[in-house]
């Protein structure tokens with residue numbers, strides 16, 4: 001009997017149980033080496049094999065062409081907010097940013113320190129509850145940046161926006177990476193913190209086209225140049241070896257379970273159930289606009305803050321945790337990333353039904 005409960009946390013978040021069990025084993029001794037995975041030298045044979053396999057599995061999973069580098073960096077997705085403009089945005093140049101939530105705003109804030117930012121669309125007028133249909137690209141942007149899934153507001157791009165020809169598209173995919181198939185060739189760069197769909201916190205996955213790596217500024221500290229990490233297979237300095245290993249286990253789990261097509265079908269089924277319930281409920285209401293709803297973070301309210309609080313306490317009594325919404329939206333947020341089990345969605349719906357019958 002598992003003593004685990006349903007964890008709706010927005011990140012760090014639930015991991016696949018079989019991955020956790022493999023981590024337990026390998027933490028004691030990686031294969032037959034007699035040394036735990038966290039204790040191996042990052043330059044030794046055992047960890048090098050782990051790293052190379054993780055990169056190969058990542059490439060296979062998302063069909064990443066050879067002209068893209070796959071990097072494992074530190075400093076969280078937040079460090080990409082400044083690394084990107086430091087590398088690619090000159091003082092007199094302009095980058096286009098799509099403003100759809102709190103994380104886009106932070107990315108914009110850092111980019112402004114280095115060059116001009118053109119806000120190509122914004123959903124701030126309605127508290128970021130929707131994905132704008134129109135994007136006004138500037139004439140000569142050096143890149144376009146967007147956040148594919150807005151973790152706090154529960155909105156998600158259904159498909160990537162299309163910048164003018166020749167303008168590299170850069171995506172913060174921290175909260176929906178590998179939740180569905182992706183055409184990497186449409187992007188110059190995709191990045192994501194690991195702590196939602198990829199594994200434990202501590203590493204940032206960066207998928208970046210090689211010509212962009214080369215285009216980056218050479219006037220930066222070496223650690224802040226993508227080329228440094230591309231040249232050294234993410235081992236210029238000591239990489240976060242355990243998180244990389246664990247992310248590798250999650251890639252294996254995804255590959256074994258139908259790849260990105262397989263996980264997309266499961267994600268649609270899970271989120272679909274939840275939104276269907278919300279749409280017919282007379283108490284609970286989804287906060288994101290119908291065509292912009294996230295399959296990863298489902299945000300909803302009762303419309304009465306006290307009742308929201310009571311409902312969150314009600315779920316805690318039923319072995320659920322992490323449902324409190326971010327303070328800028330209020331209410332509830334069910335984060336149902338790749339590893340979140342469908343049984344947890346069923347448990348939440350059952351709790352909503354019960355609560356609703358008591359609070360008509």
Ligand code: PMP
Pocket residue numbers: 011075076077078079103147149150151152172173174175193194
């Ligand atoms: N972007 C998005 C979309 C996020 O959800 C988050 C974290 N919640 C971040 C960036 C920041 O990531 P980190 O904490 O790894 O810096």
